[in-house]
Amino acid sequence: MQVSEDQLKAWMTGGLDGDAGAHEALLRALLPLLRSFYRRRLRGADDDVEDLVQETLISIHTRRASYDRDRPFTAWFYAIARYRLIDHLRRRRASVPIEDVESILVAEGFEEAASARMDVDALLSTLSPKQARAIRDTHVDGLSIAEAAEKAGIGKSDVKVSVHRGLKALAARLKGDRP
């Protein structure tokens, strides 16, 4: 079951407001996401995966003050998951000096980032420049609506509308409604 960004974010803010139930729902919903995130990157090391999942949950819990409520939750969440992975690989490299994990990681991460960037660029190029820019600023570069509005020199509601229409057009295109 895939939980939406909006739902995760609602649970996160609920937890920040002191709602233990929301906080628990959040951590439980993150479990499958974390397991598949680490399993894909540490092939076959199931103990390591579970250790990392637990460490990440603890980090998310103890460092939740570092979440900015005006920004996407999943970006914050995966940034923490990625940091925990890199830290894990660094520690393991210290005991297994033959493996040059860092260079592998850098190469892998770069390829992933590069191809994701290319897909995004190709998709965004099908939109109007204003919509493309609004989506890139808020969803790719992680700016807040206010920052994106200031950067593009347009109103906040203009950014919101551009993002909304742009995403809708992209969704339609991806579903194949329009070739």
Next chain:
Amino acid sequence: MNTDQLISSLTTDVRRVPRRAHAQRIGAGIAGGAVVTLVLVTALLGIRPDLHVAMHGFAFWMKWTYTISLGVGAVFAVARLSRPTPSSLRGAWLLAVPVLLLAGIGIGELVTTPYRDWLAMWLGQSWKVCPWLVLSLSMPIFVGLLWSFRRMAPTRLRAAGAAAGLAAGAWAATIYCLHCPEVSAIFVLTWYSLGILLAAGIGALVGPRLLRW
């Protein structure tokens, strides 16, 4: 412990984290360190006896404007770098504004001062100790920021360490102004900045080790 138990234990005591908690934590770390620095300046160096006179003069406010604006800029950088999501450091160039302004005042000073007095104006009375005092006085504030970072999630540790060092250095220099009687812009531009930069450099050096989580 299995993951289920872990989640249960993490969610037994869920405290409220207000929206301002992040800024407050950074503020508290700096303020806590600044109190220690202030006590050190008062007890070991002494507040300059003519402080209330100096506070009516240009030089004192020039120094404070310089160090405080650097301090404010550095705190913004710390706030950005203490979050895990890669947010841009656009605006970091603003830190150059106070430096350039002070350099402008310095050039004005040089023009209006006879050439033979330049060296004395540049070295002042305390150029040998000033950078080292600023650096030493920055340590309590740096430690305070390390405490702030324990609830943060920096992912660019070297940059975060440098920003923390810069903030600590700039605020330490601000407090050091209460002691230091120097008045020339080129003195401040050289020796204060050197102390602040040393603090930032040490922060960058130790950041990856001390800010790891």
